[in-house]
Amino acid sequence: xxxxxxxxxxxxxxxxxGIAAEVERExxxxxxxxKSERLPVKFLEQIFQALKEAGLVESQRGKxxxxxxxxxxxxxxxGQVVRLIDGPLxxxxxxxxxxxxxxxxxxxxxxxxxxxxxxxxNAIAGILDRYTLADVVEITLRKLRxxxxxxxxxxxxxxxxxxxNPSVARRxxxxxxxxxxxxxxxxxxxxxxxxxI
Amino acid sequence: xxxxxxxxxxxxxxxxxGIAAEVERExxxxxxxxKSERLPVKFLEQIFQALKEAGLVESQRGKxxxxxxxxxxxxxxxGQVVRLIDGPLxxxxxxxxxxxxxxxxxxxxxxxxxxxxxxxxNAIAGILDRYTLADVVEITLRKLRxxxxxxxxxxxxxxxxxxxNPSVARRxxxxxxxxxxxxxxxxxxxxxxxxxI
DNA sequence: TTTAATTCCTACTGAATTAATAGGGTTTAG
DNA sequence: CTAAACCCTATTAATTCAGTAGGAATTAAA
Numbered sequence: 001x002x003x004x005x006x007x008x009x010x011x012x013x014x015x016x017x018g019i020a021a022e023v024e025r026e027x028x029x030x031x032x033x034x035k036s037e038r039l040p041v042k043f044l045e046q047i048f049q050a051l052k053e054a055g056l057v058e059s060q061r062g063k064x065x066x067x068x069x070x071x072x073x074x075x076x077x078x079g080q081v082v083r084l085i086d087g088p089l090x091x092x093x094x095x096x097x098x099x100x101x102x103x104x105x106x107x108x109x110x111x112x113x114x115x116x117x118x119x120x121x122n123a124i125a126g127i128l129d130r131y132t133l134a135d136v137v138e139i140t141l142r143k144l145r146x147x148x149x150x151x152x153x154x155x156x157x158x159x160x161x162x163x164x165n166p167s168v169a170r171r172x173x174x175x176x177x178x179x180x181x182x183x184x185x186x187x188x189x190x191x192x193x194x195x196x197i
Numbered sequence: 198x199x200x201x202x203x204x205x206x207x208x209x210x211x212x213x214x215g216i217a218a219e220v221e222r223e224x225x226x227x228x229x230x231x232k233s234e235r236l237p238v239k240f241l242e243q244i245f246q247a248l249k250e251a252g253l254v255e256s257q258r259g260k261x262x263x264x265x266x267x268x269x270x271x272x273x274x275x276g277q278v279v280r281l282i283d284g285p286l287x288x289x290x291x292x293x294x295x296x297x298x299x300x301x302x303x304x305x306x307x308x309x310x311x312x313x314x315x316x317x318x319n320a321i322a323g324i325l326d327r328y329t330l331a332d333v334v335e336i337t338l339r340k341l342r343x344x345x346x347x348x349x350x351x352x353x354x355x356x357x358x359x360x361x362n363p364s365v366a367r368r369x370x371x372x373x374x375x376x377x378x379x380x381x382x383x384x385x386x387x388x389x390x391x392x393x394i
Numbered sequence: 395t396t397t398a399a400t401t402c403c404t405a406c407t408g409a410a411t412t413a414a415t416a417g418g419g420t421t422t423a424g
Numbered sequence: 425c426t427a428a429a430c431c432c433t434a435t436t437a438a439t440t441c442a443g444t445a446g447g448a449a450t451t452a453a454a
Contacts, residue, residue, distance in 0.1 A: 003314070
């Protein structure tokens with residue numbers, strides 16, 4: 001049930017792009033993204049081609065170019081990214097919503113194993129399609145701020161443009177709690193505090 | 198987030214062994230198991246070596262030998278089997294309970310991606326460690342009986358031994374509903390009817 | 395107009411994993 | 425003694441994974 005390195009790198013880098021957006025930095029170069037997470041540059045380049053082709057990021061070519069999110073982080077679910085890079089979430093083809101393939105068992109609709117795996121796929125999708133980049137960015141930012149760590153991708157940005165108001169970072173709209181999971185399930189859900197305060 | 202063919206074959210075959218047990222058939226040969234699910238025999242042989250080594254099945258060698266479950270189906274969780282054949286359930290090493298490996302990110306305890314993946318791993322484990330072979334066997338049997346399909350591994354068994362009482366199939370003890378999932382979650386949970394009747 | 399920095403594109407590659415296949419050795423019932 | 429089974433080890437073809445490599449095209453700025 002693995003997430004590939006490619007998938008992990010994609011997510012880590014997109015999270016960083018999300019942070020960059022939050023800190024008003026317009027463009028981030030692949031080299032910078034790679035450095036901040038210690039990832040192989042050329043490999044990450046490839047990944048970004050895929051992300052761009054899928055419309056998740058957009059690029060500016062040439063000197064001082066780079067990448068940015070192509071839409072608000074709130075509109076990019078983790079599930080989208082994982083599916084794009086690693087394929088369907090379902091453990092077996094016959095329970096995939098996005099890429100169904102028939103399996104070998106005779107009566108599929110009542111196969112015990114299939115129904116179990118359907119539950120698994122729904123559990124996975126229930127999380128990965130529920131949470132967006134914005135959620136993970138928010139958590140990461142909280143942590144960084146609590147620890148007093150300077151936010152990545154903000155230093156140069158702050159030095160460069162003092163023209164606009166960098167203090168009024170538009171905080172993401174409150175998450176529209178689509179309730180598919182039980183309240184006690186999920187670290188993230190608890191962190192978001194609808195329960196813990 | 199794939200389950201390997203090996204894992205799938207292992208589960209399918211164990212389910213069949215569970216059915217065999219329910220029908221009072223003591224031993225089933227790899228060849229018979231392979232035939233009933235149309236799996237490559239030699240490959241399945243290998244898989245059963247692993248299952249045996251792990252203590253999930255036991256074997257009788259020689260003519261009219263075969264395999265049986267080494268313990269009641271109720272005591273074999275799906276998670277055990279998947280971990281044995283496919284390794285940890287966790288999408289990334291740093292959230293694995295059974296085989297933790299440190300990941301590259303600096304502050305692991307508050308990494309946003311990690312917490313998300315922890316939720317995913319818990320969701321998967323919450324299902325696969327909750328349900329046992331007996332559950333899947335029960336579902337499969339229900340289906341077969343409702344469709345009037347003759348149960349596999351019962352024909353010869355019935356002809357061979359009329360000595361003991363084959364009618365009093367010991368029905369598995371009622372599942373001890375360990376409630377970690379919400380009541381509305383899960384096809385299997387609904388099928389088991391604690392809600393639908 | 396040149397230069398440096400960047401994305402873009404395509405090909406290649408070594409290692410690991412997957413999904414088997416192959417071939418026999420050992421045990422046991424009849 | 426033999427047939428039917430499990431047991432054991434090696435091999436392999438195909439695929440995927442995780443990158444590397446090398447340059448072409450584009451762009452901002454000196």
